[in-house]
Amino acid sequence: MKSQVIGVTGGIGSGKSALCDYFAQLGYPVIDTDQIAKDIVKPNQPGLVALIKQLGSDYLQSNGELDRAKLRDTFFQDPLIKQQVEATLHPLVRQTVRDQINQLRGQHALIFVAIPVIHQLNQPEYQLNRVLLVEAEENQQLERVKNRDQRSPEQIKVIMQQQATPQQRRALADDVIENKAGLDDLHNQADAWLKQTLNRLGPVT
DSSP: OOOEEEEEEOOTTSSHHHHHHHHHHTTOOEEEHHHHHHHTTSTTSHHHHHHHHHHOGGGBOTTSOBOHHHHHHHHHHOHHHHHHHHHHHHHHHHHHHHHHHHHHTTTOSEEEEEOOSGGGGGOTTTOOSEEEEEEOOHHHHHHHHHHHHOOOHHHHHHHHHHSOOHHHHHHHOSEEEEOOSOHHHHHHHHHHHHHHHHHHHOSOO
16 A cells, blocks of 8 residues: 655644544554654653753753743743754754654555654655645634633733744645635545545546
8 A cells, every 4th residue: 555644734722733633543653753753752761861961950840841831831932942952952853753654654555754844844854745734713723722821812912922833834735725614524534535535646656
């Protein structure tokens, strides 16, 4: 079986996770780069060791775990810290994603990779065949993230301002799903996209 690797991207609160959850429910493998980034900074993992060497032990909690809240707040407020964290973790994430893709190839018609940072879409390690973009209105993004993360609108807007613009994301996307009308509509659009994509691939062998 020939596998197609699909990058799924979108701004914060756009519904990227909800879409990937649906694909997973349908039996497709989903590789979540955010989850990988979290896993590699668990105690004794290479990402945490590298981060603490770079940033200092102030970012460790007393139990030896990463102080995620402190790092998150600094990450979005200090461009230098953001640059250091990305330079430290992104290569480790890319290597892990590549390994997982290689393990899954030939077993599934479609392999999905959730990628929130658009410049990661161009990484050769991922060998993406298509990019699927999930979009939502800004007010919907704000409301979703506020309910999910208990962040203030001001904090969310700071994050959104540091992410790619809708125009930049659309320029890299092959397909777009508009997540503006609830979960059922999102699932219906996903079904239509899957049907079209699988028909384009032809018979699965």
